[in-house]
Amino acid sequence: MIFESHAHYDDEAFDRDREELLEECRNQGIEYIVNVSSSLKSVRTTLALAEQHPFVYAAVGIHPDEVGELNEETFAWLEQQCGHPKAVAVGEIGLDYYWDKENHEVQKYWFRRQLELAEKCGLPVIIHSREACADTLEEMKKAHSPELRGVIHCFSYAPETAGEYLEMGYYIGVGGVVTFKNAKKLKEVVKMLPLNRILLETDCPYLAPEPNRGKRNSSLNLPYVAAAIAEIKGVETEEVIRVTNENARNLYFQGREL
Numbered sequence: 739m740i741f742e743s744h745a746h747y748d749d750e751a752f753d754r755d756r757e758e759l760l761e762e763c764r765n766q767g768i769e770y771i772v773n774v775s776s777s778l779k780s781v782r783t784t785l786a787l788a789e790q791h792p793f794v795y796a797a798v799g800i801h802p803d804e805v806g807e808l809n810e811e812t813f814a815w816l817e818q819q820c821g822h823p824k825a826v827a828v829g830e831i832g833l834d835y836y837w838d839k840e841n842h843e844v845q846k847y848w849f850r851r852q853l854e855l856a857e858k859c860g861l862p863v864i865i866h867s868r869e870a871c872a873d874t875l876e877e878m879k880k881a882h883s884p885e886l887r888g889v890i891h892c893f894s895y896a897p898e899t900a901g902e903y904l905e906m907g908y909y910i911g912v913g914g915v916v917t918f919k920n921a922k923k924l925k926e927v928v929k930m931l932p933l934n935r936i937l938l939e940t941d942c943p944y945l946a947p948e949p950n951r952g953k954r955n956s957s958l959n960l961p962y963v964a965a966a967i968a969e970i971k972g973v974e975t976e977e978v979i980r981v982t983n984e985n986a987r988n989l990y991f992q993g994r995e996l
């Protein structure tokens with residue numbers, strides 16, 4: 739059974755068929771889904787989705803593009819949501835210098851605050867980092883502690899950087915990009931990663947793998963991602979599915995009873 743570690747099913751791209759699609763995921767071997775929020779509004783919609791569906795869990799956090807929404811009042815509200823029984827992570831949080839919607843210092847400030855929040859609440863973090871390799875690594879090193887666990891989602895940097903995150907105990911999220919012909923760097927990263935450090939993710943509705951590249955993505959495409967990883971690692975697809983499921987359970991459920 740597949741563990742989908744990063745999805746956005748509250749996105750409007752799923753408005754017309756969300757319930758049917760989630761039902762199909764359930765029937766097609768998707769055992770768990772972590773739905774990830776990115777704004778205050780999506781924290782609400784993500785938690786609502788998790789309340790409606792027993793196999794959906796929630797990550798609550800504010801994406802670097804949206805940190806303009808944060809102030810002490812909204813941050814206090816965010817902290818309360820971390821206590822929701824279905825909240826399993828703080829995310830997605832990090833730095834994004836590609837869209838560059840918020841000033842870098844502002845992004846870093848709220849990144850740090852959310853890293854501290856995760857540690858305080860005993861939740862793992864889901865890290866978003868785009869064109870901000872050095873600054874993200876610097877913040878993660880500063881925040882590093884044995885209690886702070888997490889995943890670097892949609893990993894897009896070099897193998898050396900992956901190595902630094904592995905040393906700090908982080909998981910690496912791998913999605914549809916690994917099936918793209920031109921994704922040389924990510925294929926190299928997957929080659930060097932131990933299987934027990936990889937999480938399967940879609941980031942749907944975005945980043946559909948081959949052969950569905952360019953279409954709306956969903957967790958139903960995860961077998962293509964698992965097969966691409968299996969080919970690189972020289973193992974069976976079933977093994978990739980089994981080990982990444984264990985990895986995601988270890989990270990998000992931390993031995994708690996479901």
Ligand code: NI
Nearest residue numbers: 744774830941
């Ligand atoms: Ni995402």
